[in-house]
Amino acid sequence: MADQPTATEPKYVTDALIADDIDAYLATHQHKTMLRFITCGSVDDGKSTLIGRLLYDSKMIFEDQLAALEADSRRVGTQGQEIDFALLVDGLAAEREQGITIDVAYRFFSTEKRKFIVADTPGHEQYTRNMVTGASTADLAVILVDARKGVLTQTRRHSYLAHLIGIRHIVLAVNKMDLVGYDRATYDAIVADYHAFADGIGIDAFTAMPISGFKGDNITAPSTNTSWYDGPTLIAHLETVELDSDAAAAQPLRMPVQWVNRPNLDFRGFAGLIASGTVRPGDAVRVLPSGKTTTVARIVTLDGDLDAAVAGQSVTLTLADEIDCSRGDVIAAADAPPQVADQFEATLVWMADEALIPGRAYWLKLATQTVSATIHQPKYAVNVNTMEHLAAKTLDLNAIGVAELATDRPIVFEPYASEGAVPNKALGGFILVDKLTNATVAAGMLNFSLRRAQNVHWQALDVGRAEHARLKNQRPAVVWLTGLSGSGKSTIANLVEKKLHRMNRHTFLLDGDNVRHGLNKDLGFTEADRIENIRRVGEVAKLMADAGLIVITAFISPFAAEREMVRAMVPEGEFIEVFVDTPLAEAERRDVKGLYAKARAGQLKNFTGIDSPYEAPQKPEVHIDTTTMTAEQAAERIVDVVIGDA
Structure with a gap:
């Protein structure tokens, strides 16, 4: 056993590692509850400094970390402060250079009563999405307010988001009280201002406290500088606040299935994290969305079977009956299922x-x-x-x-x-x-x-797509021609239909211009309207293919996501994407309708290839290069693919 540190040595985590009874120490910490919380608020309200102070005061800094921190503090210059606590959290070079937080930083620390994971979230509006990420797993939010500035826009934004995400415990930490002389009137005005805002967004209660992350006032011990404040310190509040996980255990059972555990023919279990509730062998459960019911046979873990499992535990459940259950299904209490x-x-x-x-x-x-x-x-x-x-x-x-x-x-x-x-x-x-x-x-x-x-259900039909196709003696297909305006899609599509018609194939041609005279005449050419245009055409093409037809379409359909959407509507192998590949310069040269000239002159907005993008197919079933193939040759090639697939 190493010698105990002298009184002059700093007492950090190394003390715990050389404790006389390491097993007892580890056992004590293993059974502590865990609180996840975030710090948020406006830019430079002191979020990173506060977390650094919490880590320092809870003795969660290793000696080599402390030495590096002191060196970094001297390098960046901290206005006489020996340690810049914010550097413990701001890990990105850009953060240290600018003195701001950009990414979400997660840190762990513990006290004698509880373990904590804290997320330091950025204050800039452009990084609001990072704040949402940090808040998504939090039980509590510490909203920091600079005592000199009061409640700002980002204070409101982050408070609203925390409430929206469902964080029930809000701490209003009025920070930098040392810079306003620990003035109670300033503190009271900020709390009143925040209270009015909180009432308006539905925050029923919050805990306010005056603090100084820089000086350590009311962080781990009551401050003599705020003798007028008789509330808890920040650490005391964090140690005693109710955990969401405790409340979740009282809810009905919910376990989303992550994995079907099938190591051999004699075992079939369903692994997942219990989101809420308690489960025991013999409990009646319902598997959703199928709605099948059964009972729990065993609760299996690596350390052996359990008599019960609660929210927050990852387990494998075996069921009494052989029912269909797979990843994405939810095992729930039979008498209180989700929707x-x-x-x-x-x-x-x-x-x-x-x-x-x-x-x-x-x-x-x-x-x-x-x-x-x-x-x-x-x-x-x-x-x-x-x-x-x-x-x-x-x-x-x-x-x-x-x-x-x-x-x-x-x-x-x-x-x-x-x-x-x-x-x-x-x-x-x-x-x-x-x-x-x-x-x-x-x-x-x-x-x-x-x-x-x-209230809307599929109606069972006695005559389906297979019967329609058999009657027409052909395999249905959706032949989807895509390309720039002027690429020759309509010309090629027309030739394809003529050739198939001569072969006694049952076809129908949907042309981009024609459908805008009727079905889609209410749509414009914005990105959203183009998407809706393709969605409607895809649904029509699907219905026609269900009738056994070979459907040929000629649409610019500039977005890959929407072409994939239509592909997903029909059975695998029945969607034939044809990329009519014509360079933009060549399409402009043809410009039969004069559309490119109008687009270049600013008279036609959202025109594909000019001020609206075209996402070319990456792996089309048929690639037509119109610079090397005639329309007749292109049509022959497409027909060969359609008939060959049929």
Whole structure:
């Protein structure tokens, strides 16, 4: 055993590692509860400094870290302060250079009573999405306010987001009290201002305290500088606040299935994290969305079977009956199951530089479920300063709004917010992912299902697509010609139909210009309208293919996501994408309709190739290079593919 440090040596984590009874020390810390919280607020309110102070005062800094911190503090210059606590958290070079927080920094520390994970979130508006990321797993939010500046826009924004995400415990930390002489009137005015705002957004209660991260006032011990304050210190409050996990255990059982555990033919279990409730062998459960019921046979873990498992534990459940259950399903209490629906109202926090495109399909990930979801035009956006509901056609970066969405199949869910209850983060919170870039574009909360989704059912038909195709003696197909305006799509499509007609094939041609005279005459040429144009055409093409027809379409269809959306509508192998590849310069030279000239002159807005993008197919079934092939040759090649596939 190493010698104990002398009285002059700093007492940090190394003390614990050389304790006389390491086993007892580890056992004590293993059974402590865990609180996750965030610090947020406006720029330079002292969030990083506060966390650095918490780490320092809780003896969670190693000696080599302390030495490096002191060296960094001297290098950046800290106005006479021996240690710049913010440097403990601001890890990015850009953060240290600018003295701000950009990314979310997670830090761990503990006290004698509880363990903590704290997320230091950035104050700049442009990094609001980072704040949402940090808040998504938090039980408590520490909203910092600079005593010199009072409640600012970002204070309101972050408070609104914390409340929206369902954080029930709010601490208003009026920081830098040392810079206002610990003036009580200043503190009281800030608390009153925040109280008025909090009431307006539905925050029923919060805990206010005057602090100084720089000096350590009311952080771990009561400060003599604020003798007029008789509330708890920050650490004391963090150690005693109620945990959401405790409340979650009292809710009905919910366990999203992450993995079907099948190591051999004699064992089949369903692994996942219990989101809420308690489960015991013999409990009646319901598997959703199928609705099948059974009972729990065993609760299996690496350390052996359990008599019970509660929210927060990862386990494998085996069921008494052989019922269909796979990843994405939810095992729930049989007598209190969650809901199943495919249309919802949701609140969105938009996190991408590219604005929301109504009508476009995104991946929606909720718990272990991944589905395709289409977002409608927002009902409104929220002004976080005034709480006004503003008309909105889209949502830009950091915007918050409410919109309806539809998924391609029913999902298991619960409303995110329930009156007086812990938020249903597992089955109510989701993210949206761009299908092309795989970038997360939004975080969302499901408000409620649209009841009409439960009242519309597929009608069983005795004569289906197979019978229609057999009658026509052909295999249905959707031949989708895409390319720039003037590329020759309509000419080639017309030739393809003529050739197939001479071969006694049953066809129908949908042309981009023709459908805009009827079916889509209400649509313009904005990005959202183009998406809706293709969606409608895709649905029509699908119905015609169900009737056994070979459907030929000629549309610019500039966006890859929408072409993939149509591909997903029909059975695999029946969508034949044809890229009519014509260079922009050649398409402009042809310019039969004079459209490019108008677009270049600014008389025609949102024209593909000029001021609206065209996303060329990466792996089309047929690639037609019109600079080397005639229209006749192109049509022959397409027909060969269609007939060959048939």
